[in-house]
Amino acid sequence: MTSYNHSKIEDKWKEKWFADNIYEAPDFSEKPKKYILAEFPYPSGKALHAGHMMRYTVPDIYARFLRMNGYNVLFPMGWDAFGLPAENYAIKTGVHPAERTKEVVQHYKESFKKMGYGIDWTREINTTDPNYYKWTQWIFLKFLEAGLAEYKEMPIWWCEELKTVLSDEEVLTDKEGNKISERGEYPVERKMLKQWVLKITEYADKLIEGLDLVDFPEAIKQAQINWIGRSEGASVDFKINENTVNVFTTRPDTLYGVTFMAIAPEHPMLDELINQAENKKEILAYVKDVKSRSDLERQIKKEKTGVQLKGIFAKHPFEDVTRKIPVFVADYVLMDYGSGIVMGVPAHDERDYDFANKYNLEIISVIKAPAEFEGTVYTGMGEMINSGDYNGMKSIEFFEAAIDRLVKEGKGKKDVNFKIRDWIFSRQRYWGEPIPVIHTEDGKVKPVCNPEDFECVNEKLPLELPEVPDYNPTSDGTSPLERNAEWVNITDENGNPAKRETNTMPNWAGSCWYYIRYTDPHNNESFADIEKMKYWLPVDKYFGGAEHTTMHLLYSRFWHKFLYDQGEVPTPEPYQWRMNGGLLLGPDGTKMSKSKGNVIEPMDIVENYGADALRTFIAFLGPYTDTYPWNSNGIKATWRLMKNIYELKEQTAEKSDETVLKAYHTLVKNVSNMIPDLKMNTAVSEIMIFINTIKNHSVGIDEWKGFIKILAPFAPFLAEELWQDANGYTKWKKENSVHLQTWPTYDEKIIREDTITIPVQVNGKVRGEITIHIDDTEKAVIAKAVASERIQDFLQGHSPKKTVYVKGRIVNLVV
């Protein structure tokens, strides 16, 4: 008997499978399609890491199961390879990022093969390949053409450490309230800079509505809805001296309660107002002070501050409100939400209440508050008071009535506001897609070519990244591409001098549409053939990371919806179903990190225990969505399982005995039901139960082969080895691979037990067991239960007042 040698088995099959690309997914197959996608990796470091193996193993098992169940399964992989790791490596070593990327990708690909992931390698894509980013640029020009890409001066987040601007989504708040970069967790600051934005705000409503069409977990839907932050209300015109200002409110029903106005310190109108104020100096000093303070100091829980603009008052839009409304500059008013001006209603808004208390401002209740809110702030609805002719009305009704009156008097309208801001789409770094536009001398922006026909005065896509003397970023907001003057200086179609855009696209650009490219990865005429898209899209199951909920997942939905509106893609949503995967922690139960020395390298595990044992261990841990600490004894257990299975091949006989037969059909039934529900952990436990049961039994060749097929999605290498052996194949042929075989079926009749033992309860407590025939009548079963000796003891001579029999399950006797 040869002993289980995982390396020998795995090295052999991975090359054969790869050479014949056995997981190929043909376009337009007769079989029903399934598009199973796991977020493609951002290759950095040596090879695939622990997070990847968590993310890809369960989807791979599922994809393999579907393939064996008659589906044409697309399970593709590619490389999201623009970004900082390759660029930083280039800065350090001078090696061109493209070369470095090529090298890292090779290692990654090898580790994917080692893990046994069933990938159709003919569809491999790489976002840094000019043939790929040609279409990323093309989509950008479509945005530009549609007016959804814009170059404008705006407040942005600048990260000095990364020396680039970042989008809103890429900026996080740490525990102390500091704003930091998502990548690297470096401090970020506000700056005004001219940048490219994609107007995701125009799609805010569509992105919310589209969630009704897809099967995402509620948590993901809610996170996106909250991020988009839609608020309904009204915009209202107030007059401040001679200026008419517009404020947004979600509570037009509280209009009669306005007792002050507050303006953001960054508000552009402020300059003019300051000049009219009596305390000009004081205000200027305050504004300067606020602007010098970091965002940290303007955070929540910090006291709100402000300064009144003395001598300046606002006029209420309703003429029956005649009081003069004082105007403040206040740090709690945000410039980038609404209009940067707030109407202060201290009686019914907590922030306004805090502010009014601090500065002794008038507080007028306009909605009758329940008794327990007496003397404090009340934000609920109720009956109108102190509101002129509207007293006694329900605030819900006045909400609409107030808007009607504003509209009638030309003082406002119903309005909607969003928290989401436009997507800052340019970065001052080298290793990204060049933005394919030029800037003319008169300040105009022109595409380098027309996206419709690629005819262009200047050139064609792709606009490739030029060579530069060095890749270092700068602190002044210019891009390394500026250093190539020959490339930057260009003429427009009329021969006038112009300059190229030197910013590059953010990391997220390439991943916005990669799932589309997989459907037609080699197309040179269009980003993908519409018929192929119609066949494959949408993605049926999309597995990824929770950290992408309000970034990649939202961005790519935005691009897809735009492309759908342009008639370029056939479905309104890209992903029909989504699940976020959990993490693998170090053995100490904390997040893996090099500094803590608790990093588990998948390739080391593959070396020591084999990919089959590793895959099975991952599947066995628990549900996909959860996070687990690494358990070095757990991998030993699944390695032992592999070894036991391998040795079982010596135990095959012509026919199975009854125990094996029953165990086998139960196994097939249970595993077949569990995989579609992604319950891989219990499926593995079923395999363990089967192996435990059949020890020292004869296993017939038919059941043995069936078992190998059940094993195949979990331990593809061992399954192939055993399959080839069980069938006596001596030469490899693609069509004889176990992975292209049909999933086994089971016979309910064999599983079914005619004689069963069921528990008997007395007053809901288990007191004994009886053995019955499955078809016994209720009367017969109850009689048997009552008659049984142990139960008699508990009945103490009484006959049950009530009896319950759940067929084939349980008896309950109530006395």
Add this chain to the structure above:
RNA sequence: GGGCGAGUGGCGGAAUUGGUAUACGCGUACGGCUUAGAACCGUAUUCCUUACGGAUUGAGGGUUCGAGUCCCUCCUCGCCCACCA
């Protein structure tokens, strides 16, 4: 402060969706094999109790013949967002 989710042995986790709670695995204990072993095999393992028996799914209440599962109140933990007018 808002949103989402979760609390089951020493640990990771099961539970046919209202029907024998703790499957499977780890760990532990004892035994076997062995010169020896962190290797392998066997047995046990929710807790209390020598036993009979009793208790038990974060706490308390409710519905039900029967609740980990459904309803109410509370507690704890995790994740995401957060001065968004």
